[in-house]
Amino acid sequence: MTPEHISKGRGRPLENAQRRRWIDEMNDGSTAVPWGEAKLSVVRALVGEISPFMRAVSVQNAPGILKVWVYTERDATPDEQEDFDACVMTQVVSDFPDEFASGEMEIGFEFVSVSCSARVNAEGQLVFMRKEETIQP
Secondary structure: OOHHHOOOOOOOOOOHHHHHHHHHHHOOOOOOOOHHHHHHHHHHHHOOOOOOOEEEEEEEEEOOEEEEEEEEOOOOOHHHHHHHHHHHHHHHHHHOHHHHHOOOOEEEEEEEEOOOOOOOOOOOEEEEEOOOOOOOO
């Protein structure tokens, strides 16, 4: 059995044509960097860079900009923000050098402080969220 015909669970195996159609739907050409590749790049860049005060990380890949939000339990210090920029964001940029060098794509990040008693209402799509106790209203 080839990898193209392997399925998980009870679903039918994905045929190559169906797989390509789904990939084309995700990569509609409206962004310089395909969504799946952008998300994977951020997740890979986060490996080893998550600090204990980080509650969640989300990503939005909109036309012309890749935006990363970091939700924290307290305000991040300037040094912590600089480290995140130097480690995570630089690694993401290095995954797509042509898009960022040409100005076709911009990248940005924002730290958002959310107290531990509040729920994180993330922008974009979550790529990381730590396990927390359920918050009772």
